[in-house]
Amino acid sequence: MDLVGGKWKAVMLYHLKGDSKRYNELRKEMPGVTERTLSLQLKQLEEDGLILRQVYGEKPPIKVVYSLTDFGKSCIPVLDAITGWGNQIALQKGEFIKGS
Numbered sequence: 001m002d003l004v005g006g007k008w009k010a011v012m013l014y015h016l017k018g019d020s021k022r023y024n025e026l027r028k029e030m031p032g033v034t035e036r037t038l039s040l041q042l043k044q045l046e047e048d049g050l051i052l053r054q055v056y057g058e059k060p061p062i063k064v065v066y067s068l069t070d071f072g073k074s075c076i077p078v079l080d081a082i083t084g085w086g087n088q089i090a091l092q093k094g095e096f097i098k099g100s
Helices: 009-016 023-029 035-047 076-093
Strands: 051-056 063-068
Touching: 009 023, 009 035, 009 051, 009 063, 009 076, 023 035, 023 063, 035 051
Parallel strands: none
Antiparallel strands: 051 063
């Protein structure tokens, strides 16, 4: 649970499961996360080997892209199962917001 525990790690992995994203793209897709939390969680996910951080360019502005590693991709079935379960509960309660 240390690898994906907490409020935002699974959400970040979910947003990276389809495609690589830049920092600002992730920030826009998760408006409730603070910049500090996003940065710290991304660093932890990288240290744990779940995501890859690629830096393009040497001088500002540099381009930083995040993507799932093979290890990170191995948790996609779990993320899909949790999303499906959450959507089912939301439909039952009439609070469904968005599909996966």
